[in-house]
Amino acid sequence: MSRPPELICQYCAHRNTGTDSRCGHCGAPLRAVVHAVESVVEEAPAKLLKVAEKLGAEAEKVVTAGYPRWQWRALGVAILVMVVLGLVVARSCSIELPSFPGAMSEEVVPEPLRSAASCQRMDSAGQGEKCVIAANHPMLFGGIAGGRELTFYAERAQPDRLADSISRWRAAGGTALVDGPVYAAIGPSATVWYADTRVGLRLETGTFAGKAAAQTFLSRAGLVR
Incomplete structure (x- = not known):
């Protein structure tokens, strides 16, 4: 009976027993172990995405349960207005005011x-x-x-x-x-x-x-x- 291909070393073609995870001849990982690792890596992003979606849904339930949606919209508008006002104030403060060259400036009059x-x-x-x-x-x-x-x-x-x-x-x-x-x-x-x-x-x-x-x-x- 031939060995399953998962138990045949992909490097030296040595035939191993069913309990081996590495080749008994050269020490390389057997094909079965490699396939298992690959399947885990391939499935990880999809699983993480599902977990993230569940967490997001739960967070939305908590937020919407505590406050009505219109309040969150009003808060968003208020934050936007504050940001715009902050930018306007910052710009006005950064603009250098025109200096007045009149006689009463500190440099020329006691x-x-x-x-x-x-x-x-x-x-x-x-x-x-x-x-x-x-x-x-x-x-x-x-x-x-x-x-x-x-x-x-x-x-x-x-x-x-x-x-x-x-x-x-x-x-x-x-x-x-x-x-x-x-x-x-x-x-x-x-x-x-x-x-x-x-x-x-x-x-x-x-x-x-x-x-x-x-x-x-x-x-x-x-x-x-």
Whole structure:
């Protein structure tokens, strides 16, 4: 009687007994063992898929039993809205806001004057501002502005424009307190003229109660030390 082909070694053709799992001659796995392993490997994906389908069905039963389907839909819509809003906010935060090159920026105006004034742009380019200091602000303590609010105009100007302004102020007969890269003077009608060529700032105020009051303002505002 011939041996079943499963008991014949596929490498050396040695005939083995029915209890052998490996060839007694060369030690190779017998064909029956190989077929068994192959069948397990082939059947494993299908079995795992069935298990996964069962688990998914059970999970869906638990979820739908706890909450109505419309609530899950509403939750999905809410999450979607939150994601969209988050993206909009993140984009708006990442966009760099346009910098305002006006005179009241921290780089060009001393902090005491900057914090005391309320300013509005005079042009779309943002180069000039009209600023007002309230009459009761400590900056004007002692009635240096005659008990009124003080208006001044400030702008960022190019060097040639600053040079023209300084020339006109000198010709107008003002009293210069500082004359150099920074020019500060008190005009004949007790106004303040100020220019800083280092940062391109030009500033001109309304009328003070007198020249002494104008000089006090220059000191309080940090324009002249």
